Amino acid sequence: MSTHAPATEPDQDTISHEWLSWTRMADFSDHAPPLIVGGEGPYVIDADGRRMFDGVSGLFTTQIGYSHGAELGAAAARQLETLGFYPNWAATSPAPVELTGQVTALSPERLSRVFFTSGGSEAVESALKMIRLHWLGRGEPLRRKVIARRGAYHGCTLGALSLTGIPGARAPFEPLLPDVRHAENTDRRNYPDATRDSAWLDATTAAIERMIVAEGPHTVAAVVLEPVQNAGGCLVPPEGYGARLREICDRYGILLWCDEVITGFGRLGAWFGSELLGFDADVVTFAKGITSGQAPLGGMLFTDDVAAPLLDGGALYAHGFTFGGHPLACAVALANLAIMHREGVVENVRSLESHLDGLLAGVVDGSDLVVEARGRGFFRAIELRDASLLPAARDAIRRNGVIVRLDDRVNPCLAISPPLISTAEELDGMAAGIAAGLAEVG
Numbered sequence: 001m002s003t004h005a006p007a008t009e010p011d012q013d014t015i016s017h018e019w020l021s022w023t024r025m026a027d028f029s030d031h032a033p034p035l036i037v038g039g040e041g042p043y044v045i046d047a048d049g050r051r052m053f054d055g056v057s058g059l060f061t062t063q064i065g066y067s068h069g070a071e072l073g074a075a076a077a078r079q080l081e082t083l084g085f086y087p088n089w090a091a092t093s094p095a096p097v098e099l100t101g102q103v104t105a106l107s108p109e110r111l112s113r114v115f116f117t118s119g120g121s122e123a124v125e126s127a128l129k130m131i132r133l134h135w136l137g138r139g140e141p142l143r144r145k146v147i148a149r150r151g152a153y154h155g156c157t158l159g160a161l162s163l164t165g166i167p168g169a170r171a172p173f174e175p176l177l178p179d180v181r182h183a184e185n186t187d188r189r190n191y192p193d194a195t196r197d198s199a200w201l202d203a204t205t206a207a208i209e210r211m212i213v214a215e216g217p218h219t220v221a222a223v224v225l226e227p228v229q230n231a232g233g234c235l236v237p238p239e240g241y242g243a244r245l246r247e248i249c250d251r252y253g254i255l256l257w258c259d260e261v262i263t264g265f266g267r268l269g270a271w272f273g274s275e276l277l278g279f280d281a282d283v284v285t286f287a288k289g290i291t292s293g294q295a296p297l298g299g300m301l302f303t304d305d306v307a308a309p310l311l312d313g314g315a316l317y318a319h320g321f322t323f324g325g326h327p328l329a330c331a332v333a334l335a336n337l338a339i340m341h342r343e344g345v346v347e348n349v350r351s352l353e354s355h356l357d358g359l360l361a362g363v364v365d366g367s368d369l370v371v372e373a374r375g376r377g378f379f380r381a382i383e384l385r386d387a388s389l390l391p392a393a394r395d396a397i398r399r400n401g402v403i404v405r406l407d408d409r410v411n412p413c414l415a416i417s418p419p420l421i422s423t424a425e426e427l428d429g430m431a432a433g434i435a436a437g438l439a440e441v442g
C-alpha cells in the first residue's frame with residue numbers, strides 16, 4: 001500500500017464540522033461520511049480497512065491509481081526544496097515552463113499556448129475571459145455569447161456555472177451571466193425521427209447551428225462542449241460531430257472550445273478526447289488528469305490565433321489566480337506525466353476498451369434495472385430505468401467492493417470511470433461487483 005492510515009484517527013466529532021462539496025450535510029447529521037485513508041493501484045482503503053475498487057477514479061482524476069505516492073512525493077519534495085512557490089504573475093519558474101512544453105507537445109498541434117490554474121472551474125473562467133478579450137481585441141465587442149449544451153456541467157464558479165446547463169445546479173444562484181445559451185446535446189433520444197446515424201448527426205449539429213443563426217452569428221463568441229458529455233451519462237456524439245461543428249464554427253467565424261476537464265489526459269484512450277473525436281478546437285480547458293488529481297492543477301490551451309489580438313494590441317490579460325500554475329502542482333504534473341508515459345496508460349485504455357465494452361454489455365444483459373451502458377475509453381455510464389433505484393444500487397455495488405458515482409442530474413446513471421492503469425482482471429472484478437450489486441437490488 002502506498003499510503004497509510006493517519007497516525008491518529010480523525011475525531012468523529014470534528015469530521016462533521018468539515019463542510020463537504022456537493023453534499024447535503026444533513027445526510028450526515030447522525031453518521032459520518034465515508035473516510036478514505038489510503039490506496040493501492042486502482043483500489044482505495046477506508047478507515048475500517050475495506051479495500052474497494054475505485055470505479056470513478058476519485059472524480060475522473062486518478063489516471064495512475066494510488067501506488068505512485070513515493071515518486072510523486074519525491075518530485076514534490078525536490079520542488080519544495082528548490083522553490084516552494086513563486087507566482088506566475090509576469091514571471092515564471094522552471095516547472096511550469098517544462099510542463100508547458102510537455103502539454104503543448106501532447107495536445108493537438110494548433111494549441112500552442114497554455115495558461116495554468118488550480119482546477120477545472122478556474123480553467124473555464126479563464127477561457128471565458130480569454131475569449132472575451134480575443135473578440136474585444138479583434139474589434140468585435142458584440143461577440144459575447146457562448147453557446148453551451150443542455151445538461152452539461154462546466155464548473156461551479158459563477159461564470160462556469162453560467163455555462164453549465166443543469167437547471168438544478170443553476171437555479172439557486174440565478175441570475176447568472178446573461179450571454180449564454182444552451183443548445184440541445186447529442187443524446188440520441190432528443191431526435192426521435194433520426195433513425196439513421198447520419199440523420200442523428202444532421203439533427204444534433206443543426207440544433208447548434210440554428211441557435212447561432214437565431215442569436216445572430218456576429219454576437220456569438222464561442223461554442224463550448226465536452227467531447228463526450230458527462231452529465232446525462234457519457235453522451236458520445238455521432239461519428240463526424242466534431243468535424244461538422246468545426247465547419248459550422250468556421251462558417252460563422254466562431255471559436256470552438258472543448259472542455260476536456262474530464263476527457264483530457266487519457267480518459268478516452270487518447271491524450272485529448274477532442275483530437276480523437278475530430279473537433280480541432282481553438283481552446284481546450286483541462287484539469288483533473290494532468291496530475292492524476294494528486295495536486296490541484298488545471299488550465300487552458302489555446303491557439304496563436306486566439307492569442308494574436310492580445311499580443312498585437314498589447315492588451316493586459318486582466319485575470320489570474322495567486323496559485324495558478326503553482327510550481328509544486330506543476331512538478332507533480334510532470335512526475336504524473338512521466339508515470340503515464342512509462343506505464344503506457346493511454347495505450348492501456350485503448351487496448352482494454354473493447355474488453356470493457358464486453359463487460360458492461362454483460363452487466364446490461366444481466367440486469368432488468370439497466371437501460372444501457374454508454375461511453376468511450378475508460379469513461380462510462382450505466383443508465384438505470386428509474387432514478388429511485390440509484391442510491392440502493394450505488395450502496396449495493398459498494399458493498400460488493402466497487403465505488404461508482406450516482407448521477408441523477410440529467411438521466412438516472414451510475415458513472416463508471418476506472419483508473420487508467422486498471423488491468424483486464426481488475427476490470428473483470430469491477431464488472432462482477434457492479435453486476436452483483438445490481439442483482440441485490442433487482
Ligand SMILES: Cc1ncc(COP(=O)(O)O)c(C=O)c1O
Pocket residue numbers: 119120121122124153154155156226230259260261262287288298
Ligand atoms: C467538464 C468539466 N468542466 C469543469 C469542471 C469543474 O472542474 P473543478 O471541479 O476542478 O472546478 C468539471 C468538474 O467535474 C467538469 O467535469
